[in-house]
Amino acid sequence: MGNLESRIIISFFILLATSILSCANNDYSPKPNGYFRIPFPEKEYVQTTTGCPYEFSIPTYAKVTDFVNADKEEPCWKNIQFPQFNATLHISYFNFQNKITLDQLSEDARIFAFKHTSKATSIDQENIRIPNENKFGIAYQIGGNTASNYQFYLTDSTKHFIRGALYFNEKPNLDSIQPVLDFIKTDINQLIISLKWK
Numbered sequence: 001m002g003n004l005e006s007r008i009i010i011s012f013f014i015l016l017a018t019s020i021l022s023c024a025n026n027d028y029s030p031k032p033n034g035y036f037r038i039p040f041p042e043k044e045y046v047q048t049t050t051g052c053p054y055e056f057s058i059p060t061y062a063k064v065t066d067f068v069n070a071d072k073e074e075p076c077w078k079n080i081q082f083p084q085f086n087a088t089l090h091i092s093y094f095n096f097q098n099k100i101t102l103d104q105l106s107e108d109a110r111i112f113a114f115k116h117t118s119k120a121t122s123i124d125q126e127n128i129r130i131p132n133e134n135k136f137g138i139a140y141q142i143g144g145n146t147a148s149n150y151q152f153y154l155t156d157s158t159k160h161f162i163r164g165a166l167y168f169n170e171k172p173n174l175d176s177i178q179p180v181l182d183f184i185k186t187d188i189n190q191l192i193i194s195l196k197w198k
Contacts (some may be wrong), residue, residue: 015086018028040183041084045190052076052093053160057194059187067091080191086169089188092162103160106138109153113140117174119143121142128154135195145172149181150188160197164188 029061043056048064058064058080067077067090076093113123121144128137134156142149153163166184168177 003120004179024181038085038179043186045187045194047194050076050078052078053095053198054093054162055196055198056191058191062187082187085184087166087180087184088169089164089166089184089191092163094163095159096161097159100110102157102161105163106155109138109151109163112163113142113151116144116146116148119166128152130193134158134197135192137192139192143174145174147172149174150185152188152192154192154195155173156197162195165193 033095041059041061044060046060047055047057049055052062053076061084062080065081067074067079067080069077074092078091078093079092080089082088094101094105096105111129117123122141123143124141126141128135128139130136134159135154136157137152138152139152140150142151144157148165150166151159151164155161166181166188168180170177174181
């Protein structure tokens with residue numbers, strides 16, 4: 001074996017040993033999926049006049065539109081659209097006359113929230129009580145990859161009942177929408193606090 005061949009073999013083993021040692025020192029773990037950074041606008045609210053027996057404030061980056069349904073005309077059903085986030089808060093309004101109807105509306109709101117049970121990882125309920133403004137209800141925080149992750153209802157217990165359900169107009173993926181969901185939940189809480197019956 002010549003001098004050149006022995007140098008090549010030694011160099012090969014040195015490279016091989018270096019490669020093995022460098023790989024042994026690094027723990028490899030796969031990186032989680034990354035998502036785009038979402039720029040959030042400043043929070044600023046304006047009071048709306050809906051022409052209905054209720055009013056509330058919404059953020060300046062949202063807009064109120066009429067609910068459109070070819071089968072049913074409900075002038076006081078509204079959509080609050082968040083175009084920047086591809087999301088819509090659907091608002092349904094009912095004027096009721098007795099406790100039986102109120103019980104049924106409350107149960108319907110609960111059923112709508114729990115329809116997401118098959119995909120939900122959790123459904124947390126939070127009571128809403130603002131007695132000095134005649135506002136009572138429940139907010140439903142729905143965990144997991146469900147079509148709607150936040151719903152609520154409010155009533156004055158005598159004639160007004162509003163139900164809200166937030167939907168994102170894309171495939172449900174809580175990991176990607178969680179920052180936006182948290183951001184919009186603040187706006188929904190502001191709507192609940194600012195809501196006034198007329």
